[in-house]
Amino acid sequence: MIQLSFQKERCKGCGFCIEFCPKKILEFSQEMNNLGYRYALVKDLEKCTGCGICASMCPEVIIEVKEV
Amino acid sequence: MIQLSFQKERCKGCGFCIEFCPKKILEFSQEMNNLGYRYALVKDLEKCTGCGICASMCPEVIIEVKEV
Amino acid sequence: MAKGYVKPTTLTDVPWHFCPGCNHGIIHRLCAEVVEEMGLQSQTIGVGSVGCGVFSYNYFNFDGIGPSHGRAPAVATGVKRVHPDKLVFTYQGDGDLAAIGTTEMVHSAVRGENITIIFVNNSLYGMTGGQMAPTTLLGQKTSTTPKGRTREQAGYPMKVCEMLATMDGAAYIARTAVFNPAQVNKTKKAIRKAFETQMAGLGFSMVEILSACPTNWGMNPLQALKHVEENMTAVYPLGEYKVPTDPSSAGSF
Amino acid sequence: MAKGYVKPTTLTDVPWHFCPGCNHGIIHRLCAEVVEEMGLQSQTIGVGSVGCGVFSYNYFNFDGIGPSHGRAPAVATGVKRVHPDKLVFTYQGDGDLAAIGTTEMVHSAVRGENITIIFVNNSLYGMTGGQMAPTTLLGQKTSTTPKGRTREQAGYPMKVCEMLATMDGAAYIARTAVFNPAQVNKTKKAIRKAFETQMAGLGFSMVEILSACPTNWGMNPLQALKHVEENMTAVYPLGEYKVPTDPSSAGSF
Amino acid sequence: MKREMILAGFGGQGVLSMGLFLAHAGMCEGKHVSYVPAYGAEMRGGTANCTVIISEDEISSPVVAFPETIIAMNHPSLDKFEPLVKKGGLLLVNQSLIHRDTVRDDIDSYEIPCQELADEAGFSRGSNMVMLGALLQLTQMVNNENIYEYLVKTFKGRYLDKMPLNQKTIEAGMDYVKHLPVREITNIA
Amino acid sequence: MKREMILAGFGGQGVLSMGLFLAHAGMCEGKHVSYVPAYGAEMRGGTANCTVIISEDEISSPVVAFPETIIAMNHPSLDKFEPLVKKGGLLLVNQSLIHRDTVRDDIDSYEIPCQELADEAGFSRGSNMVMLGALLQLTQMVNNENIYEYLVKTFKGRYLDKMPLNQKTIEAGMDYVKHLPVREITNIA
Amino acid sequence: MAELVLMKGNEAIGEAAIRANCRHFFGYPITPQTEVLEHLARRLPEEGGSYVQAESEVSAINMVFGASASGARVMTASSSPGISLMQEGISYIASAELPAVIVNIMRGSPGLGGIHPSQADYFQSVKGGGHGDYKLIVLAPSSVQELIDHTMLAFELSEKYRTIVVIFGDGMLGQMMEPVRFPEAVTSAVDRPWATTGMQGRGPNIVHTLYLPADELENHCFHLFEKYAAIEACEKRSSEYLTEDAEILLISYGITSRVTKAAVEMARENGIKAGLFRPITLWPFPDEALNNAARNAKTVISAEISMGQMIEDVRLSIRDRIPVKLFNRIGLVPSPEEIFEAIRKETEV
Amino acid sequence: MAELVLMKGNEAIGEAAIRANCRHFFGYPITPQTEVLEHLARRLPEEGGSYVQAESEVSAINMVFGASASGARVMTASSSPGISLMQEGISYIASAELPAVIVNIMRGSPGLGGIHPSQADYFQSVKGGGHGDYKLIVLAPSSVQELIDHTMLAFELSEKYRTIVVIFGDGMLGQMMEPVRFPEAVTSAVDRPWATTGMQGRGPNIVHTLYLPADELENHCFHLFEKYAAIEACEKRSSEYLTEDAEILLISYGITSRVTKAAVEMARENGIKAGLFRPITLWPFPDEALNNAARNAKTVISAEISMGQMIEDVRLSIRDRIPVKLFNRIGLVPSPEEIFEAIRKETEV
Ligand SMILES: Cc1ncc(C[n+]2csc(CCOP(=O)(O)OP(=O)(O)O)c2C)c(N)n1
Ligand SMILES: Cc1ncc(C[n+]2csc(CCOP(=O)(O)OP(=O)(O)O)c2C)c(N)n1
Numbered sequence A, B: 001m002i003q004l005s006f007q008k009e010r011c012k013g014c015g016f017c018i019e020f021c022p023k024k025i026l027e028f029s030q031e032m033n034n035l036g037y038r039y040a041l042v043k044d045l046e047k048c049t050g051c052g053i054c055a056s057m058c059p060e061v062i063i064e065v066k067e068v
Numbered sequence C, D: 001m002a003k004g005y006v007k008p009t010t011l012t013d014v015p016w017h018f019c020p021g022c023n024h025g026i027i028h029r030l031c032a033e034v035v036e037e038m039g040l041q042s043q044t045i046g047v048g049s050v051g052c053g054v055f056s057y058n059y060f061n062f063d064g065i066g067p068s069h070g071r072a073p074a075v076a077t078g079v080k081r082v083h084p085d086k087l088v089f090t091y092q093g094d095g096d097l098a099a100i101g102t103t104e105m106v107h108s109a110v111r112g113e114n115i116t117i118i119f120v121n122n123s124l125y126g127m128t129g130g131q132m133a134p135t136t137l138l139g140q141k142t143s144t145t146p147k148g149r150t151r152e153q154a155g156y157p158m159k160v161c162e163m164l165a166t167m168d169g170a171a172y173i174a175r176t177a178v179f180n181p182a183q184v185n186k187t188k189k190a191i192r193k194a195f196e197t198q199m200a201g202l203g204f205s206m207v208e209i210l211s212a213c214p215t216n217w218g219m220n221p222l223q224a225l226k227h228v229e230e231n232m233t234a235v236y237p238l239g240e241y242k243v244p245t246d247p248s249s250a251g252s253f
Numbered sequence E, F: 001m002k003r004e005m006i007l008a009g010f011g012g013q014g015v016l017s018m019g020l021f022l023a024h025a026g027m028c029e030g031k032h033v034s035y036v037p038a039y040g041a042e043m044r045g046g047t048a049n050c051t052v053i054i055s056e057d058e059i060s061s062p063v064v065a066f067p068e069t070i071i072a073m074n075h076p077s078l079d080k081f082e083p084l085v086k087k088g089g090l091l092l093v094n095q096s097l098i099h100r101d102t103v104r105d106d107i108d109s110y111e112i113p114c115q116e117l118a119d120e121a122g123f124s125r126g127s128n129m130v131m132l133g134a135l136l137q138l139t140q141m142v143n144n145e146n147i148y149e150y151l152v153k154t155f156k157g158r159y160l161d162k163m164p165l166n167q168k169t170i171e172a173g174m175d176y177v178k179h180l181p182v183r184e185i186t187n188i189a
Numbered sequence G, H: 001m002a003e004l005v006l007m008k009g010n011e012a013i014g015e016a017a018i019r020a021n022c023r024h025f026f027g028y029p030i031t032p033q034t035e036v037l038e039h040l041a042r043r044l045p046e047e048g049g050s051y052v053q054a055e056s057e058v059s060a061i062n063m064v065f066g067a068s069a070s071g072a073r074v075m076t077a078s079s080s081p082g083i084s085l086m087q088e089g090i091s092y093i094a095s096a097e098l099p100a101v102i103v104n105i106m107r108g109s110p111g112l113g114g115i116h117p118s119q120a121d122y123f124q125s126v127k128g129g130g131h132g133d134y135k136l137i138v139l140a141p142s143s144v145q146e147l148i149d150h151t152m153l154a155f156e157l158s159e160k161y162r163t164i165v166v167i168f169g170d171g172m173l174g175q176m177m178e179p180v181r182f183p184e185a186v187t188s189a190v191d192r193p194w195a196t197t198g199m200q201g202r203g204p205n206i207v208h209t210l211y212l213p214a215d216e217l218e219n220h221c222f223h224l225f226e227k228y229a230a231i232e233a234c235e236k237r238s239s240e241y242l243t244e245d246a247e248i249l250l251i252s253y254g255i256t257s258r259v260t261k262a263a264v265e266m267a268r269e270n271g272i273k274a275g276l277f278r279p280i281t282l283w284p285f286p287d288e289a290l291n292n293a294a295r296n297a298k299t300v301i302s303a304e305i306s307m308g309q310m311i312e313d314v315r316l317s318i319r320d321r322i323p324v325k326l327f328n329r330i331g332l333v334p335s336p337e338e339i340f341e342a343i344r345k346e347t348e349v
């Protein structure tokens, strides 16, 4: 099973992870973080393959993908 | 007839004119000029064709070739 | 592709100052990953520059130097002559490298200086608020080309890879981008080749990376990636412009 | 060939300081002849440099400027922007142009600045007594490469024409020499093409001229010409590296 | 008479345009004015603030250590500037983003629900205009007749279509403070 | 005791090596010495000269306005330096290239046919060595025993094969002045 | 009378240059000066002039050399590190006696430092950062209006004396906005018979800085310094505030002189006899005027945003008659309160 | 005791650097300094060091930055115009507190000037040619032997205080030959825990000069100036000749101090009570020592090959108690006779 973690307080809402996730299982939050951005979160972890593409596109290096 | 003039006091004795004259009618002087160089002079003006090659190679621009 | 992703130990935990979607972040990460994967964290000296990458020495978790604007290749030369066995690379923007730093860049290549330049080309001066750079595209609007860059007034986009590839001292020269995952992987491979070229002592290496500056382009992050893919690559073709000829060159070629 | 020879009015009568057999003299003369033949004596501003050509402003009989070492192309840019219709050319040695002046040279080409550079390459720093220049041949002995230039320590001879020919802003780029009468004529033609390119407003032009420095080469004048012909041209091939594509270009093409 | 103000918030909240408006208004009404933005290396994000002085007499120092009026649009700004308000001065707080009470009791402070009022006014990005309205109403610093003209000046005639909406939002801020219960100003001086 | 000399000629006449020889000789004989070449922009041609001081005591100024000894190897040098020789000083003139008489009568001057003597000695490029010999003979500045050693030092051990010829040429200069009629030195002081 | 406009310091400089009939600008971006470039990049083409973004400050100053040598009114602008890169070019321009205007919007230093307001380039511009003997006229404006007036004056003085004039600003002056009025535009072009414009109807003009014979170099330097003496005789500028009876005299220039003035006002309100002497030209430094302004002073305080640079000229001016103290902050413009506090301390002792 | 060798000034500097265990040199040719390069280009490879001929002085000073930052003893050398091009880099090195030795064999200026001996870069090196607040130790040798001793001292001081030390020479010192003895070679390498050598067994080392928060920049400048205060307290150097009873005190440094000494000797022979004060460190300037040496002086003459630069420090040192005159020549080293003449004139009035 895949463990996906986002450091939401460091997310700047660029949307790269959301855009490039092959499974399209990421989306923006409704609320804003303290930086004033809508941050990325997982809507459907089940479908995650752990491919790491989201992390490989994240300009803030705040996504970790682990198999557990 | 060709008029060939060398400003001997400005000659630095590089020998380019002598080397490249197709008629081989130029040579070095025996005495030195005030700069301390053996200067170039014509030994056989008759043979001069006025081609101007000597002048075109002279780094000091001190050769004039005229037809008179 | 290897599953999962963990942040490399070659990056500190300092929060980054980049704007949303700035490609500097991706490129920082790739440099750090390659250093870690090559096991060179304790053998690396990074030479930053003045531009939006100015804080690289705070973000990289290895020795770092902050030089003056444009002079990174000279500073790196000084470092490399003292530590010939260490990995020494510069991280420079297009204003820093291709404008004020032209002489230092060209002559580190002429000398075949055994260093690597990571060249982040976002086609303008980001940190100072988006002025024209030598790399600005024709027609591109910047704060100093309000009507778009014209040939008459400011000439043509400067093609650094094409120029340096003519030098005997240059061993590896490549241009890549990071506008999608595939390109990100290619960029990482190119950085690795460059670093391996240096560690193999084959001479000067540079990787130019086309990079998005959403803020000064007045685009959102995804539009900015598209702009790189569609407009920048047309003027700055991606690919390897020079690869080491020396057979003794590292395995990965 | 036109018979006879008379010194052009575009040269003053000041005695020259060059050493015996120095090719600077021939090249000075050719520049002056072309300016005269194009009828531009009163329309020309010559920008000198610091090197053995430093006194060009005393030898040329038209307006002249003595800039700082290496910056002639920037100075010429300033002149040209004020006088777009005048003939503006720089006269620079290889140390001046290809070492300290690299940035100014490259960016006048990037901008397609409508000026001409006359580049006198004698493969070392003549005026200061014969130190290595970026253009020094491998193995060539100079006062700072007493055992001859080596790749390891100082890299490779810098090929300026090849480098500038990659630039979109460069309209005419050629390399010539003056080691015999035929080459002298070719050089004069190239200078004329460059000046015509500029007057036609087609952009940046440069003529690199391989030049003998008997004094610092430790050769007599004729040996020095041979050295250019046999050794320098092998590393620096003669020819036109770029010619204007624009059809509106001046007649002589 | 001289009014020294610091307007603070985070980038994008429009504190600088608030300051520009006040400077233009002051100038148009024949006062001496100065406007000093705090400029940052990272041009984006982070905090933004500016110092605006409007004065009958020539302005010597454009620098103000203890301003008489402070506008805090976000939490960090309140923390940083509340201690600096002159005794008897004025502190306006953006209630929508700041959830703590003010601590000074020797100054006159107001909480304004900028976001809510802006939303009501139909201009959700107009928090700054609401705050501006509140300030203008409380201080009567400028002639309300001319607000529209000053707005146009502030935006150099750009987005003219947006001006009425801006004015409306400013008025929303004015109305809000008009209907606040009148308070005793604790002026320990 | 202090001896200040200026040696002058045109480039290639070897005046600098003459000066170097004297400086080395002085040093080897335990004196204080200084050697100041006049360096030019055009490294070649033009005139060359150097100032050499040999002194029992420490040398304060390496700069000399009125030297006590002058060697003029060519015409321009004579014109330039003859007026500067100290009263009662010594002036050596290279007769082979200088065809005018000296004008000073308050100094001791000698004409030396350097070229001719050098040719005789079989070292036609040795004019400077002839002149050096004349100077050494007239002044007895250094121990003649060690001339060879000093020559080797001067040329840093290069062209050792040429050293005997140099020495021979120096001696030619010495002999020449030895056989000059002894003269009264007009010393107006 | 021209209308009042609210304008940013850097833009005001750019617009003033255009009013001064300057049509050629060469520069390189650097915070906090960049708006000068941005303004001129937009406006010069409108006025038929040319804006060239140089590839570096070294190139910029040499482009200025060329444009001025060939007869044009020309300006460049930068900030501290960029001005350092211009030092060789500045020495050349001074020797060639070319008119030119250089704007320095000083920032935090040394090294990369930061973008804070600063006054730490005083030695560089006033004493000489380039090699050799030369002087530059240095004007120190203190408001946006003065940025305009001094920029226009700078072009006038640079032509009159064939010299560089430096506009000495700082990050705050460059970034702040104040209401300003622009004077009438200058239209007359000054003619420069010595300029390299092509030798139509005359012999060749030559602009150079090489003097190989020692006596030629010496004469050239003496000539330059005769000119500088004339400038010292005519162009010293300063202003005073409550100096007549001042027992504590503050000396400061530029933006700092304004907060210092406010501090002096506070001091007077508190019964302290303080006064302000403000040099407007830093070179030539108004030494006699200062010495005179200090006649009743018991203490003199030099207030600078530096570790103490102008203070040397203050000491030289008053010939060390009176104790000279330093008040300084780095990285920011001090507040009137801080300076007042420093004044108050002096009265205690 | 080491043997006497007759050596040219520039070569002596190069050899002294090697004796001081300097193994890295970066430089660019320029008359009258070039022999420093030429000597090191030959000798460094023999010693296993590296000579890199930089493509310009700008590159050279930045190579020095890199080499010093990563732990090496390093030197560069140039002459006036080249030193101007190094001003930005010098400000960076000063801020980063990197040890480095810079040789300036001064030549005729301003502009291209010429290759004559000169002392006209005093303001640039002593006051500050680069941007911002910083100081350099400036040593002024007056003989070939001192060129050696000061070069070795320079490396020591630069390490001790983490600062740039400038060797302040001129064309004559660089070109002349005198007998010299070399001290024992230094072999110990100083360790630099802060250097960027690769983070083996420690956290990352960072060398930079950027301080964005105002308080950080202010603290950094205050820290630098505490260090400078320590240098001022310990490193002022000067020498005196017949100053005890001197009524006319001459002040001069470097090559000029030697001709001045000869002039003082002439004056004494003529019964004039003249004396010589010679600053050896130009920064820190030996002000107390000078003030003390001038205690009996009625006139003070600053003798310089410049239009008058050191004279400002002379005036500051003696606090303008006594009239300070200038004796200067440009383009050459004056003769003792000229200076004596100037002394004699003083006695007439
Ligand atoms: C000598 C000098 N000149 C100018 C500057 C101002 N400056 C800082 S960053 C920068 C340009 C940065 O552009 P680039 O190198 O393309 O990096 P980017 O921010 O675009 O990533 C400039 C001009 C400076 N710091 N130093
Ligand atoms: C800033 C600066 N650095 C160095 C010099 C010294 N210098 C004068 S000429 C020259 C090199 C000349 O070589 P090159 O340009 O090849 O001309 P050449 O004499 O060979 O014709 C140098 C380094 C200088 N004048 N200014």
Ligand code: SF4
Binding pocket: A004, A020, A021, A022, A023, A024, A025, A026, A047, A048, A049, A050, A051, A052, A053, A054, A055, A065
């Ligand atoms: S790991 Fe792959 S699948 Fe999972 S979220 Fe990231 S991109 Fe989508």
Ligand code: SF4
Binding pocket: A006, A010, A011, A012, A013, A014, A015, A016, A017, A018, A039, A040, A057, A058, A059, A060, A061, A062, A063
């Ligand atoms: S890529 Fe990173 S920064 Fe961008 S939205 Fe996703 S998590 Fe946030």
Ligand code: SF4
Binding pocket: B004, B020, B021, B022, B023, B024, B025, B026, B047, B048, B049, B050, B051, B052, B053, B054, B055, B065
């Ligand atoms: S003109 Fe021709 S033929 Fe006559 S001398 Fe010259 S080269 Fe020879």
Ligand code: SF4
Binding pocket: B006, B010, B011, B012, B013, B014, B015, B016, B017, B018, B039, B040, B057, B058, B059, B060, B061, B062, B063
């Ligand atoms: S080419 Fe000219 S300089 Fe050379 S020898 Fe002939 S005449 Fe003399």
Ligand code: SF4
Binding pocket: C017, C018, C019, C020, C021, C022, C023, C024, C052, C122, C126, C127, C212, C213, C214, C215, C216
């Ligand atoms: S300005 Fe551009 S380059 Fe700089 S951080 Fe923002 S997006 Fe990145």
Ligand code: SF4
Binding pocket: D017, D018, D019, D021, D022, D023, D024, D052, D122, D126, D127, D212, D213, D214, D215, D216
């Ligand atoms: S040194 Fe060389 S280049 Fe210079 S004048 Fe002599 S021969 Fe010509």
Ligand SMILES: [Mg+2]
Binding pocket: C051, C093, C094, C095, C120, C121, C122, C123, C124, C125, C126, C133
């Ligand atoms: Mg960029």
Ligand SMILES: [Mg+2]
Binding pocket: D051, D093, D094, D095, D120, D121, D122, D123, D124, D125, D126, D133
């Ligand atoms: Mg050359």
